[in-house]
Amino acid sequence: MIRGLTFDIRRYSVHDGPGIRTTVFLKGCPLNCVWCHNPEGIHPEPQPMRTFHKLDGKETICHVTVGKWLTASEVFHEIEKDLIFFEESGGGVTFSGGEPLMQGEFLLEMLVRCRNANIHTAVDTSGHGDPELFREVSKKANMLLFDIKTTNNHAHIKYTGVDNTLIMQNLYSLTRSDISVIIRIPVIPGFNDNHEEMEAIRDALLPLQKNIRRIDLLPYHRLGRKKYEALGLSQPKVFKPDLNDHQMSELKNIFRLTRNS
Ligand code: SF4
Numbered sequence: 001m002i003r004g005l006t007f008d009i010r011r012y013s014v015h016d017g018p019g020i021r022t023t024v025f026l027k028g029c030p031l032n033c034v035w036c037h038n039p040e041g042i043h044p045e046p047q048p049m050r051t052f053h054k055l056d057g058k059e060t061i062c063h064v065t066v067g068k069w070l071t072a073s074e075v076f077h078e079i080e081k082d083l084i085f086f087e088e089s090g091g092g093v094t095f096s097g098g099e100p101l102m103q104g105e106f107l108l109e110m111l112v113r114c115r116n117a118n119i120h121t122a123v124d125t126s127g128h129g130d131p132e133l134f135r136e137v138s139k140k141a142n143m144l145l146f147d148i149k150t151t152n153n154h155a156h157i158k159y160t161g162v163d164n165t166l167i168m169q170n171l172y173s174l175t176r177s178d179i180s181v182i183i184r185i186p187v188i189p190g191f192n193d194n195h196e197e198m199e200a201i202r203d204a205l206l207p208l209q210k211n212i213r214r215i216d217l218l219p220y221h222r223l224g225r226k227k228y229e230a231l232g233l234s235q236p237k238v239f240k241p242d243l244n245d246h247q248m249s250e251l252k253n254i255f256r257l258t259r260n261s
Contacts, residue, residue, distance in 0.1 A: 001237040003069045004106035007041055009078050009096070012085070017143055017182070019091025019121035022082045024075060024110070026095060027067045028102040030128050033149070034237050035188050037224030040066045041098035066231075072109045079119065092120025101129025101137065111140040113136075124184075126160075127167035134170045135177075143213075146213045147172060150192045151200045152180070159191055168204070174211050181211045186218045187251060189239045198254045212228045216257045219248060 008025040021153045025234075028044030029036075040049060046067035049251065053060050054175045078095050081109070086092050093114055100107045100123055122143040127134070138144060149164075150156050156164040174181060185201060187193050192201075205212060220239055228235050243251075 002072045002106050002109045002246065004072065004103050004110070005044070005046070006068050006070055006075065007067050007187075009075070011082055013094065013096055016096060016121070017092065017096035017145060018087040019089035020078055020082075021091045021094050021179055022086075023094045023096050024098045026100045026103050026107070029097055029099040029126070029191045030102065030162060031099065031126050031154060034159050035191075035239060037221065037227075038098070038226050039224065039233060039236075040233055043067075044102060046096075047231065049115075049227075050232075052226070052230070062229075065093060066133065072106065073111060075110060076113050076117075079114070079115075083119070083201055086119060092142070094122040094124055096124035097124050099128060102179070104130065104133040104137075108136060108140060111137065112224060115140060117256055119170070122182075125169070127170045128162055129166075129170065131166070131170060131173065135173060138174060138177050138179045141179065143172070145181065145182045145184055146174075147186070148205075149186060149188075150197060151204050152197070153189065159188075171212065172207060172219060175207050175256060177211070179211060180213045182213055183210065184214045184218055186214065186220060188220050189241060189243060193247070193251065195251070195254065198251050202255055216221070217248065217252055217255075219243065 005027040007022060007027045010023045013021045013023045025041060027041055029042045032042060046065050049064055049066045051062045051064055095107055111121050121141045122145055123137055123141045124145040126147050149160060153164050
């Protein structure tokens with residue numbers, strides 16, 4: 001029986017693809033981005049985590065385990081509960097993480113189950129995964145949410161812990177498929193928040209114009225910093241200052257030159 005290690009199933013999401021979606025978070029990620037706001041999704045095993053609660057003005061600490069092994073049937077049962085919202089909104093399921101490609105067999109099984117039930121699927125990926133698996137996933141999913149951090153390999157290694165060669169190879173393999181892609185770019189102050197970097201990403205995306213439905217620039221935020229403490233991890237670097245609305249909109253304008261953005 002195929003099982004997947006999940007760390008959350010979130011309902012009514014409107015930011016993870018079209019319509020109202022249920023997002024299944026799969027645990028384990030080969031990257032270690034300095035800005036990650038889901039650090040509980042990185043380690044590929046269940047792990048202890050503290051949670052902090054206020055009761056009568058006093059802070060209390062509870063100990064929980066993050067990560068739960070669920071069968072494909074159990075996860076599908078959770079997804080099915082939201083069918084009515086998918087039908088009314090044109091939504092579906094998004095598999096996110098962590099990095100869903102780390103649980104390839106489970107992911108493929110879920111994509112097939114959803115396809116057989118006419119449920120729209122999206123996979124939110126860093127693109128860092130086995131090329132054959134990536135091809136299979138892009139055949140079985142309806143959409144990819146593909147994250148691009150930088151085209152500069154040196155910076156990519158320094159800030160995410162991995163080389164981006166495989167990521168770019170997988171991205172370009174999509175030119176041979178019809179899958180729809182939403183590109184997501186986390187805009188990190190001091191890392192990639194400048195015109196040169198965004199122009200380099202825009203140019204790198206030109207061969208994918210037939211696949212790309214949208215390019216989203218995601219502002220950096222510090223949400224999730226408490227989770228590092230809760231997991232017993234050292235606090236990540238703080239990037240500052242944050243970009244203001246005007247600076248973000250200038251960066252977004254760079255992508256208006258591409259079709260569909
Ligand atoms: S790819 Fe996503 S989940 Fe993985 S470390 Fe980076 S931000 Fe976190």
